[in-house]
Amino acid sequence: MTAREEVLHFKVINIVRSFKLLPRVFKILWETHHFYFLTILILNVVKGLIPAALLLATQNLINSVVIAHGNSVFDGVIYAFFWLIAITLLNELVGYTESYFHHLFETMLSNEVNIKIMEKSVKLSLATFEEAEVQDQLTRAQSEANSRPYQIFMTILSLISGTVTLLSTAAILLVWRWWVAILLILLPVTSFVSFLKLGQREFDVHFKRAPKMRESWYLSFLLTKDVSFKEIKLFNLGNYLLGHYKNIYSQFFVEDKKLAFRRFSLSILFQLLNLVVISSVIFLVLWSAYTGEIMIGSFVAMVQAVSNTQSSSQGVLQHLLSLCQHNLYMQQLFAFLDLKIEKASNRESDVALNDKINRLELKDVSFKYPNKSKYAVHEVSLELNKGETLALVGKNGSGKSTLVKLLTQLYQGYSGNILVNGYSARDMNHSQLLERIGVVFQDFVHYEMSMRHNIAFGEVHQIDNDKHILEAARKTGILPLINQLPQGLDTQMGKWFEEGHQLSGGQWQRVAIARAYIRNADLYILDEPSAFLDPEAEYEVFQMFRQLVADRMGIFISHRFSSVRYADKIAVMDEGRIVEYGSHYDLMALRGLYYELYTMQASAYLDNEKVVKI
Numbered sequence: 001m002t003a004r005e006e007v008l009h010f011k012v013i014n015i016v017r018s019f020k021l022l023p024r025v026f027k028i029l030w031e032t033h034h035f036y037f038l039t040i041l042i043l044n045v046v047k048g049l050i051p052a053a054l055l056l057a058t059q060n061l062i063n064s065v066v067i068a069h070g071n072s073v074f075d076g077v078i079y080a081f082f083w084l085i086a087i088t089l090l091n092e093l094v095g096y097t098e099s100y101f102h103h104l105f106e107t108m109l110s111n112e113v114n115i116k117i118m119e120k121s122v123k124l125s126l127a128t129f130e131e132a133e134v135q136d137q138l139t140r141a142q143s144e145a146n147s148r149p150y151q152i153f154m155t156i157l158s159l160i161s162g163t164v165t166l167l168s169t170a171a172i173l174l175v176w177r178w179w180v181a182i183l184l185i186l187l188p189v190t191s192f193v194s195f196l197k198l199g200q201r202e203f204d205v206h207f208k209r210a211p212k213m214r215e216s217w218y219l220s221f222l223l224t225k226d227v228s229f230k231e232i233k234l235f236n237l238g239n240y241l242l243g244h245y246k247n248i249y250s251q252f253f254v255e256d257k258k259l260a261f262r263r264f265s266l267s268i269l270f271q272l273l274n275l276v277v278i279s280s281v282i283f284l285v286l287w288s289a290y291t292g293e294i295m296i297g298s299f300v301a302m303v304q305a306v307s308n309t310q311s312s313s314q315g316v317l318q319h320l321l322s323l324c325q326h327n328l329y330m331q332q333l334f335a336f337l338d339l340k341i342e343k344a345s346n347r348e349s350d351v352a353l354n355d356k357i358n359r360l361e362l363k364d365v366s367f368k369y370p371n372k373s374k375y376a377v378h379e380v381s382l383e384l385n386k387g388e389t390l391a392l393v394g395k396n397g398s399g400k401s402t403l404v405k406l407l408t409q410l411y412q413g414y415s416g417n418i419l420v421n422g423y424s425a426r427d428m429n430h431s432q433l434l435e436r437i438g439v440v441f442q443d444f445v446h447y448e449m450s451m452r453h454n455i456a457f458g459e460v461h462q463i464d465n466d467k468h469i470l471e472a473a474r475k476t477g478i479l480p481l482i483n484q485l486p487q488g489l490d491t492q493m494g495k496w497f498e499e500g501h502q503l504s505g506g507q508w509q510r511v512a513i514a515r516a517y518i519r520n521a522d523l524y525i526l527d528e529p530s531a532f533l534d535p536e537a538e539y540e541v542f543q544m545f546r547q548l549v550a551d552r553m554g555i556f557i558s559h560r561f562s563s564v565r566y567a568d569k570i571a572v573m574d575e576g577r578i579v580e581y582g583s584h585y586d587l588m589a590l591r592g593l594y595y596e597l598y599t600m601q602a603s604a605y606l607d608n609e610k611v612v613k614i
C-alpha cells in the first residue's frame, strides 16, 4: 500500500493512532520558544481551574448571605465577596497575559514551520523535487503552514484547560449525584464517533484536492504575473483561464457545501439530544432545592455545574476531534519533512577533490526519468581534457540538457560512470565538486533582486567584492550596462519590486553567464548561451568563452553551428545517444547528421542572402 493509499484508508482507529504524532508536534512547539510555550501551557491549566473556582466562590457568597441574614454576622459575606473578586481578577489577568504570549508565539510558530519546509526543500534532490506526489505534499504542507500548527497548539491548550474544567466541575456534581456527573461526561461521546467520521471525510476531500489546488495556483500565477501577461493579452486567454480557475473553485464549493450540510444536520441532531438530557437533570436539581435537600447557593452552583460539565465535556470531545483532523494535516507535513534525501553529500567516505578538474570521462552513461520507459541519455561515453571545449548538438529532446544535469550530479540515478580526474563523481564530495563547476542552464533564473545579487549568487561569499563582480561582468560584456544603471551594482533588477530595472532577454542571459564566470571554476558549462543573443553578442560571448576555458574545460550546447564549429570536439546527440563524435571537419567529412544539420542551417542563411540580393 502506498503512503497515499494508507492515508486515504484511514479508519476511526487509524485516526486515533495519528495521536502518536503529538510528541513530534510538541517538539516543534518546544523548539519554537521554550519560555513562551511553558508559560502559555501553565496559564491554560490555571484558566481551566477558574470556572470551578468561580462557581464555588458564587455558591459560598450566596450561602453566606443566607446564613448572615439569619444571624446578622456579616464577616463571612465580606470574606466570600473578597474571594469572588479575587478570582474574577485572576481570570482577567490570566486572559490578557495569555493573549499577549499567544500573539507572539503564533508568528514564531508559523515562521518555524515555514523555515522547516524551506530547509527541507533545498535539501531534496532534483529528481525527488520534480515528482508530482512530492509537489502535492509540498502544496499541502505549505498551504496551511501559517495557520495549522498554531491551531493545533490552540486545540491542545483548549483540551488541557477544558479537561481541567471538566474534572473540577464534575467533582462538584459527583458529591451530589455521581451518576449525573458520569451521564453528562459520557453524553457527548455519542456525537464524537459521527463527527470523527465526518472529519475523516473532510480530510479525504481536501487530500484529493491537492493536484487541483496546484493547478488553480498555477492559473492564478499565469493571470497575475508579468512573465505571462503579454501572451495572455495577445492570445486573449484571460477569460479562458479565469473560467478554468472558477470552474475548479465551483467544484470545491459543491463539495464543501455537502460537507457543511452534513455537519449542520449532525449538530442539530446532537444538540436536541443534549437539550432533553440537560433539561431533565436541571429539573432534578430544582426538585432537590424544592424539597430542601440543598441550599439556594448550592442550587445556583449546581445548575451552573451541570451546564459547565456538559459544555466542557462536549468541548473536550470537539477539541479531540479537531486534533485528529489537525494531526492528519501534520502527517502530511511530516511526510514531506521525512522525504528521503538521495545523497548525504559530504559524507566522510567521499573522495576529496583536492586538485583542479583536468579530466572528465563518461562511461556508458544511461538515464531514464522516473516513470519513463525511454532513455533520455543512452550509453553515452566521451572524454574531455584540460584546455578542450566540447559542443553538444542535436535536435530538440535529444538529451543534451539531461546530460548536463547528470554531469552536475543533479540526477543521481544513472547507470554507467562519470569520472572526474579518474574518480567516480558519485563518491566525490559533492559541494567540492560543484564549487569547481560554473553552469548556465537553459532556463536560468532572473533574480528579482539587485544586479549585485544576480551576479554574485554564482559565488555568494563574494557578494561585497565589487571588483570581483565587475570583473565577471566585464567578461560577459555587461560592464557598460552596469555603469549606466542608476545605482550601479545595487540597482534592483526586474519588475516585481519598486524601482526595478528591466533587462532585455539577451542582457539577462549575459548576467546569467556572468554568474557562472564569477566562479573560478575548472569546468564551465553553458546550455544554449546564445539563445537570446544577437549575432554580434553571440560572437563576443563565444570569443570570451574560448579565452576563459583556454586552460580549463568548456562544454556548451548550441543550435547555432557558426559557434559550434570552433569547438575542439563535437558530440551529436540523437534520441539520447551520441551518434557522431569528432571535430567539425571530421563530422563534415562523415556526411551524416551533423553535415545535414549544418548545411541545412548554412543554406537557410544563403537563401536569405539571395532574397536580400534580389
Ligand SMILES: Nc1ncnc2c1ncn2[C@@H]1O[C@H](COP(=O)(O)OP(=O)(O)OP(=O)(O)O)[C@@H](O)[C@H]1O
Pocket (backbone or CB within 6 Å): 130, 369, 370, 372, 376, 394, 395, 396, 397, 398, 399, 400, 401, 402, 403, 442
Ligand atoms: N524533468 C523531466 N522529466 C521527465 N522527462 C524529461 C524531463 N526533462 C526532459 N525530459 C525528457 O527527456 C528527453 C531529453 O530532454 P532534454 O531536455 O535533455 O533534451 P535537449 O536535447 O536538451 O532538448 P532541447 O534542444 O530542446 O533543449 C526529452 O524526451 C524530454 O521530454
